[in-house]
Amino acid sequence: MSCSNLTMWVSSKPSLSDTSSLSFRSFISPFQLPSQSSAPNPSRSSSATQIHCGLRELRERIDSVKNTQKITEAMKLVAAAKVRRAQEAVVNGRPFSESLVEVLYNINEQLQTEDIDVPLTKVRPVKKVALVVVTGDRGLCGGFNNNIIKKAESRIAELKELGLDYTVISVGKKGNTYFLRRPYIPVDRFLEGTSLPTAKEAQAIADDVFSLFVSEEVDKVELLYTKFVSLVKSDPVIHTLLPLSPRGEICDINGVCVDAAEDEFFRLTTKEGKLTVERDVVRTETADFSPILQFEQDPVQILDALLPLYLNSQILRALQESLASELAARMSAMSNATDNAVELRRTLSIVYNRERQAKITGEILEIVAGANALV
Amino acid sequence: MTLNLCVLTPNRIVWDSEVKEIILSTNSGQIGVLPNHAPIATAVDIGILRIRLNDQWLTMALMGGFARIGNNEITILVNDAEKGSDIDPQEAQQALEIAEANLRKAEGKRQTIEANLALRRARTRVEAINAIS
Numbered sequence: 001m002s003c004s005n006l007t008m009w010v011s012s013k014p015s016l017s018d019t020s021s022l023s024f025r026s027f028i029s030p031f032q033l034p035s036q037s038s039a040p041n042p043s044r045s046s047s048a049t050q051i052h053c054g055l056r057e058l059r060e061r062i063d064s065v066k067n068t069q070k071i072t073e074a075m076k077l078v079a080a081a082k083v084r085r086a087q088e089a090v091v092n093g094r095p096f097s098e099s100l101v102e103v104l105y106n107i108n109e110q111l112q113t114e115d116i117d118v119p120l121t122k123v124r125p126v127k128k129v130a131l132v133v134v135t136g137d138r139g140l141c142g143g144f145n146n147n148i149i150k151k152a153e154s155r156i157a158e159l160k161e162l163g164l165d166y167t168v169i170s171v172g173k174k175g176n177t178y179f180l181r182r183p184y185i186p187v188d189r190f191l192e193g194t195s196l197p198t199a200k201e202a203q204a205i206a207d208d209v210f211s212l213f214v215s216e217e218v219d220k221v222e223l224l225y226t227k228f229v230s231l232v233k234s235d236p237v238i239h240t241l242l243p244l245s246p247r248g249e250i251c252d253i254n255g256v257c258v259d260a261a262e263d264e265f266f267r268l269t270t271k272e273g274k275l276t277v278e279r280d281v282v283r284t285e286t287a288d289f290s291p292i293l294q295f296e297q298d299p300v301q302i303l304d305a306l307l308p309l310y311l312n313s314q315i316l317r318a319l320q321e322s323l324a325s326e327l328a329a330r331m332s333a334m335s336n337a338t339d340n341a342v343e344l345r346r347t348l349s350i351v352y353n354r355e356r357q358a359k360i361t362g363e364i365l366e367i368v369a370g371a372n373a374l375v
Numbered sequence: 376m377t378l379n380l381c382v383l384t385p386n387r388i389v390w391d392s393e394v395k396e397i398i399l400s401t402n403s404g405q406i407g408v409l410p411n412h413a414p415i416a417t418a419v420d421i422g423i424l425r426i427r428l429n430d431q432w433l434t435m436a437l438m439g440g441f442a443r444i445g446n447n448e449i450t451i452l453v454n455d456a457e458k459g460s461d462i463d464p465q466e467a468q469q470a471l472e473i474a475e476a477n478l479r480k481a482e483g484k485r486q487t488i489e490a491n492l493a494l495r496r497a498r499t500r501v502e503a504i505n506a507i508s
Contacts, residue, residue, distance in 0.1 A: 089386070096383040100452050103443050107416060199385040199454055293445060296417030297402050305402070305418035305441045309452055316385045 414445030
């Protein structure tokens with residue numbers, strides 16, 4: 001009804017300009033808005049979506065967008081705080097892994113001459129590969145979980161092509177649900193992470209991997225996780241966990257071997273069947289240890305004590321990096337969501353205000369029309 | 376000559392300061408380390424570590440790992456370490472009882488090994504508390 005009134009008044013607008021009284025002038029100038037907006041409206045529809053709904057619906061939508069914005073903003077802040085904690089955990093773990101690598105390096109040098117056989121370094125022809133897939137526990141973090149799962153899928157396809165058997169050890173709720181829905185992918189074990197990865201969780205994974213490898217059920221263990229590069233960048237990577245072997249050696253049997261050689265701090269490998277440590281980036285000065293280091297026990301026993309520690313710390317680091325990447329991904333996803341919500345809210349309020357104005361104007365026009373009819 | 380002790384776990388640095396003497400339980404029995412000890416490398420068993428600061432003895436429960444001694448610098452790398460004073464006695468005692476019960480219930484080789492390990496961990500924690508009092 002107001003609409004018909006409006007068109008009537010718009011068409012008779014020239015006549016209005018002289019007949020209208022002063023008191024109405026202030027209301028009339030806003031009334032011109034609808035006629036103006038009708039022109040820019042179609043052009044706007046190309047940039048933003050056209051919104052068709054009543055005033056009440058608009059108000060509800062604005063409220064809901066406002067709530068969503070609050071939630072996403074809170075999630076972003078929480079993720080930011082957690083990223084800091086995750087980073088702290090990585091920093092706290094650094095002295096351990098650094099001195100561990102240093103010790104391994106030293107001991108390895110001493111053991112060069114002795115002929116030792118350590119189960120974890122045994123390179124066998126690969127028949128079956130275990131993939132440890134580290135995902136997050138929760139969604140709303142952009143493509144984080146998807147990326148790592150896609151990486152796992154492509155790796156599985158590669159292994160299939162090579163005619164190799166495989167099994168998956170899934171860590172994290174998202175990965176668990178994904179693999180549960182696909183029963184044709186053999187999964188050895190489902191593990192769930194907690195808010196902050198601890199040595200205990202890493203131990204659980206390490207134990208599993210260790211027993212699989214030592215019992216010769218699998219001949220190679222690969223760790224798929226998301227490497228934390230920076231707050232805005234993280235890469236899903238594949239890291240060969242076992243056997244601790246030189247790069248390239250397993251490739252002969254396996255075809256493709258994607259070692260996480262890219263900017264890895266330290267990597268323990270073996271050269272000619274002996275343990276070596278590769279230091280790719282930083283070479284912490286190896287404190288000159290007395291060359292006459294005695295071994296309290298058999299070298300084999302000492303390596304037996306050391307290698308599980310090494311395995312453990314590698315897994316723990318992967319978990320920590322994965323968590324840090326997840327949080328960073330969530331942070332940026334939520335920051336984008338907040339931006340979008342702000343934008344949406346702005347457009348919605350503009351539409352709402354315009355509609356409201358149109359309604360008021362329509363009512364005034366009705367009154368004026370009524371008054372005019374009486375005169 | 377001062378002796379420096381550094382106990383590291385994957386999560387954190389548990390101890391990093393000067394000590395007078397330590398007694399460490401290794402795979403081949405307990406060893407005492409005083410300043411100017413010969414450089415050795417040893418595997419560390421699940422057991423307690425005693426630390427002497429001046430005239431005071433502290434204990435710590437170590438959950439297996441590795442130690443390197445040399446240059447008056449002791450580095451102990453372990454899966455987990457807890458200071459005796461940080462362990463809740465009641466909780467530790469309960470854990471010990473649970474571990475004992477589990478061992479009695481254990482069937483098969485693997486379970487027995489696991490239960491035994493758990494029991495040793497629990498016992499070490501209880502020992503670490505009792506050594507103080």
